[in-house]
Amino acid sequence: MTSVHSRVVINMQGVDKLFGDFKALDSVSLQVHEGEKMVICGPSGSGKSTLIRSINGLEDIQAGEVSIAQVEVDGSRDARIGMVFQQFNLFPHLTVMQNLTLGPMRVSKLSRLDAEARARACLERVQIPEQADKLPRQLSGGQQQRVAIARSLCMEPDIILFDEPTSALDPEMINEVLEVMVGLADSGITMICVTHEMGFAKRVADTMVFMDGGKIVEQSPPEKFFNAPESLRCQQFLAKILHH
Amino acid sequence: MKRLILLLVSLPLLSSCSDQWGWYVVDPTTKTGLTNLKFLLSGLEQTVLMSFTAIAISMVVGLAVALPGMSSSKGWRRFNRVYVEVVRAVPILVLILWVYYGLPQLMGISIGVFGAGVLALALSDSAFQAEIFRAGIQSVNRGQYEAARTLSLNYVDTMRFVILPQAIKRILPALGNQFVYMLKMSSLVSVIGMQELTRKANELVVTEYRPLEIYTILVLEYLVLILAVSGVFRWFESRMQSDER
Structure with missing residues (x-):
């Protein structure tokens, strides 16, 4: 604390x-x-x-x-705010890796290589580095929410908002999140x-x-x-x- | 497919038990028959070229009309409504005549039969495509927009990478339907002299006086063309279904 x-x-x-x-x-x-x-x-x-x-x-x-x-x-800029939703809101048609690299590549203008390196680091932080090539629907709820957390971390936020992040999860998955x-x-x-x-x-x-x-x-x-x-x-x- | 072959085989058989039929007119074993058949088939290229060009244009225009329909600005939404309602209200045949005979007078330019055909078909189709796209885009969960927004994606990137890929997957059956409909409607362009399938058949009927056989062949030409297009769309659908959630 x-x-x-x-x-x-x-x-x-x-x-x-x-x-x-x-x-x-x-x-x-x-x-x-x-x-x-x-x-x-x-x-x-x-x-x-x-x-x-x-x-x-x-x-x-x-x-x-x-x-x-x-x-x-x-330099000085507005604080960046990330968000994690109750319903994950992962992009269902993109792989985990693509979910994570979309923002860094399109918004932060990172190269694919740099974006993927950052994405892998974020997946390490949420402890699912091995799921990079899967689609969201192939993951459990807890894993999906951890991907969603990693996705917001990839934008290097200064502030992160969580909107009931465990409310849509089965009880046994709450703790991992x-x-x-x-x-x-x-x-x-x-x-x-x-x-x-x-x-x-x-x-x-x-x-x-x-x-x-x-x-x-x-x-x-x-x-x-x-x-x-x-x-x-x-x-x-x-x-x-x-x-x- | 089996049923189609059965139909094709049964038609000449029908002719032998009825004196209504005179298949000689398109009998490929005789010289005139073969020439006639080739003449009928020679319209295929124009039908395909014109329909496909029109559909490609109408999809781009349709999307461009659909997007303002979901804008938060009232003016943009009104533009969408007016466009869709007005264009949708004009019968395709009337639009073809208006574009071919009216537009040159209005603009002082001549656009030719092919240009007029493509323009009229594309214009008419674009209103329907716009509605299909709007329905598809609106079916995508709000949370997808919110997630894109929290990643700071701009409007174009949100549409291109997040919303449209999901929307298109859902509207594929409707797009296929519209594609088939437009292929059929392209036959109306024959009235302004476009040398497509229907026009060729009409011309042959005038010289051979065998409407029954010639129009039957015409029906089969459209049937084969449309079954092929449906097949392609079904293949697309099944491919896309495999990565549905």
Whole structure:
């Protein structure tokens, strides 16, 4: 677990998101610091996914502001944001290797050779170097999600967003994905995870966020969050998911 | 295929038990018969050349019309709707006549029979191709666009590497259908004097007065051509199916 961080890399101020009349995000403000590991939980429909999807622009917002900091890596540029989805969203017609090299070759303009070298390094990090030539459908769910993590790593993100990365997985595959995510957390990258895996949260989170009804209800370090949550709704939620 | 051969064999047999038939007109063992048969077949090249050119053009135009149909801009979507609705509403035969007789008057240029045929067929087909492409592209899961976006792929790369390869696989049966339809519709270009299969048959009927036999041969010519095209599409489909998820 890393300690308190310096710089704000994501700054959300008064963000509203409407789906018709339904307010999915209700004046949400949130700061994420460089290197911070944040875990967001809450009941379904509370706005967790919408929150992280509004960070990288997958949801347009109706009010407020989301700003992403500049980072200093060979000059100054916007921090790059990777994302891992609940449903993996791998490209089914491309092999694992092609899934991983598409972004680096088309966006970062790497040569095929360089892109493949980077892809192999990323596959090593998610512990499936031997699956490079397979199609996604030939892999198990856990392997597919690890490929999806590797695919986002290949773009060398500064921040990585996880949107319920283990919710679509069979129980026996959840751990292999969580292990990879713990490894990533140790590497110092900024992470925001929407997940109900509280064991994982306790291991890696610097900050716990609880959402309900489109609002951030509780935001605290894990020690406080799990032992002495302030809001009643958060207490009830934790009681439901921790005691069974 | 077996049934087709059976049909081909049974037709001359039919002629022997009925005096309605006069197969001598296309009998390849006689000199006139052979000449007539060659004459009928000589339209094949034009039919194939014209249809294939028109279909190739209409697929490119169709895709170019389909993409604005899915734009977030209302203006682009309206362009797509107007194009599709207007072009689709004009009967192909009317379009052929309009392009061949009307367009030169309007533009002051002559485009020739082949050019007019290709243009009219391509124009008409492009509206249908646009709808097929739109349906195919819209059938691709939203998550694919989102994944492409989080990798920072631009619009062209997203379409080219992620969306279209998946969409085309799904619309292949519809594309095959449309291909066959256009091959048949190319017969209408005979009205402006295009020397394709139907025109050749018409011309021979006028000199030989044997419409039954000659048009039967014409039917068989289209049948063989279209079965060949269907076969190619089926082969494509089965090849692509093998890497379906």
